[in-house]
Amino acid sequence: MSASEQRPAATDGGLSKARVVAEAVRLADREGVHGLSMRRLATELGAGAMSLYHYVASRDELLDAMVDVVFDEIELLSDDTDWRSAMRRQAMSARQVLARHPWAISLMESRTTPGPANVRHREAFTACLRKAGFSIVMATHANWLLNSYVYGYALQEASLPFRTADELAEMTDSVYLPQLPADEFPYLHESAVGLAQAGYDPGEEFAFGLELILAALEPLRTSDARGA
Amino acid sequence: MSASEQRPAATDGGLSKARVVAEAVRLADREGVHGLSMRRLATELGAGAMSLYHYVASRDELLDAMVDVVFDEIELLSDDTDWRSAMRRQAMSARQVLARHPWAISLMESRTTPGPANVRHREAFTACLRKAGFSIVMATHANWLLNSYVYGYALQEASLPFRTADELAEMTDSVYLPQLPADEFPYLHESAVGLAQAGYDPGEEFAFGLELILAALEPLRTSDARGA
DNA sequence: TAGTACAGTGTACGACGTACAGTGTACGAA
DNA sequence: TTCGTACACTGTACGTCGTACACTGTACTA
Structure with a gap:
């Protein structure tokens, strides 16, 4: 049973599933899913960690909801x-x-x-x-x-x-070409050079x-x- | 610096980076990445958790190596x-x-x-x-x-x-059609019916x-x- | 025989998800 | 005005996680 039907929408300053999920998305954008912990998210919302569980059944359900927000x-x-x-x-x-x-x-x-x-x-x-x-x-x-x-x-x-294109050109010079010697990876080397030249x-x-x-x-x- | 150059290949009964990574892949296949913990993996290999760090710098490096094994x-x-x-x-x-x-x-x-x-x-x-x-x-x-x-x-x-096709047909009857009412999702409903009929x-x-x-x-x- | 290198480990720390047993406030009924 | 109840919210605690660090034992060299 989804938690969204158990809690109201909350227009006031309080929490709501939408608010929790939205903040989670923001946090994940900044720090990746790995950096998204319930405690961290709660702090960001100015709440205690366990408060989140009134709007979201588990971290897993939260991730589901986040994906749907992205969709x-x-x-x-x-x-x-x-x-x-x-x-x-x-x-x-x-x-x-x-x-x-x-x-x-x-x-x-x-x-x-x-x-x-x-x-x-x-x-x-x-x-x-x-x-x-x-x-x-x-x-x-x-x-x-x-x-x-x-x-x-x-x-x-x-x-x-x-x-x-600029970033690619820079990466080509500083990373790709040094790591892709022409004798070991002739085609990738050729590609890296060619793409940079063509302004790809x-x-x-x-x-x-x-x-x-x-x-x-x-x-x-x-x-x-x-x-x- | 990759750990692969620091440790030998180990043909005997001992551990090796290859052995660790291979077992990690097997474990991830069975339980998913989430179920793959260093302790669990070590147990599977009959070793202590910290022993793994002689062959792999971190869990993250292990994941990198696993992806490459798959490639x-x-x-x-x-x-x-x-x-x-x-x-x-x-x-x-x-x-x-x-x-x-x-x-x-x-x-x-x-x-x-x-x-x-x-x-x-x-x-x-x-x-x-x-x-x-x-x-x-x-x-x-x-x-x-x-x-x-x-x-x-x-x-x-x-x-x-x-x-x-059989599994799809079963899912269509038991899950999709009930969840995709014709009035709300006419085209998905039509598709589910049509694909099952066509033996897709x-x-x-x-x-x-x-x-x-x-x-x-x-x-x-x-x-x-x-x-x- | 002493010294050394190194594969392998046990303990401990901080952070994690979350079960559970609360707390406080708001509000309807008396 | 007072009491009861509902419920938004929280603190503590448990088991597990990755891993730093100090340690073991063995094997081999000098």
Whole structure:
């Protein structure tokens, strides 16, 4: 039984599940999930550690709720444009949000029960594809493919120490090239040099793969009801 | 400084870094990363907890090493076939391995320094694509796209409670349909019904998306030196 | 035989999640 | 006005965690 139905929303200065979870998200953003302890979180909220358990059954349930809050930050698919624009917007938003909350990505694996925001997104996703003329099975394929790309990309991005072309260039000189001698790793070495020379911008990478996938999905539509 | 260079390989009955890490992987497979404690691992190895620190600098370093052991289980790309077959084999193997060690996926996010097996794979990957006629930038795109798909797929798969068509059918009846009323989630409801009726096999899903991606990458090749 | 190196350990410390037995305040009933 | 009750909130305590540190014993060299 979820604790959200046991406690009111609390508009005054007191605690509430929403307040606890929101602060937990902020804390995790700053310090990672590892740094998020019940005691620490309680202090941040100006409360005793055990007070939190009035709003959250356990640390595990808190993590579930945090993941769902993150899902809720992702822009919901609107169906007032063609499916490709809608999917693109949603994917871009998801990537942005997951970059803000990298801890959420790795939390997904261990949480088996999807929260309400998660389900809402899946419904909107499926709705959009079905309306665009994808069959049930093809819509499922598209769902897996796109979500895999978005989550996988976010996961890889989270473990990268650079964001911009400049940062990459700096890392290339100071770390990659010294660690990737041309005789042992000729291709990685060549790549590191080539990318730096070409002014490769890692910020554009996501969009490239996304467009490729969207284009590849296009032929899977069986009718073209709405969304061409 | 890595502990691997400080301690010998130990062929006799004693401990060794390899032995410690291997047992840690086994333990994590059984109980998850959360269940993997230094004391528990030591007991499993018939040693005192503090003995482990002769082979591993910290729990964190142990986790790094475990992730790299998992990478090492993935089949290394061979370049004796066309690039698509090679990529397919590698991706299939990666997905299999990650399904065996789901904890490794979420660990990737927090580990910023890739281990030797990881680098070896990236080198082989890049080599294969370059030899197949991809430019440096296009090979990078392909690398991101494919890896994102594989990791993202594994991540999603890890949080699913079913593996086969039968298990899905059972879950559909007992969990999904009751929780997805047709009036609130019409499209998810329709999907659940439709997939069960069509005998949809989740085990085939990975290959579908993979083929789509491989086909989409084909036109990015600038020459067709080796690998058509 | 003494010295030394080093694999392996026991104890202890601070931090963790959380069970449990409280406390205080607010408010309706008398 | 007084009492009863409900409930938001908390302090203490327990078992477990990672690991610093000082220690053991054994094996091998001088």
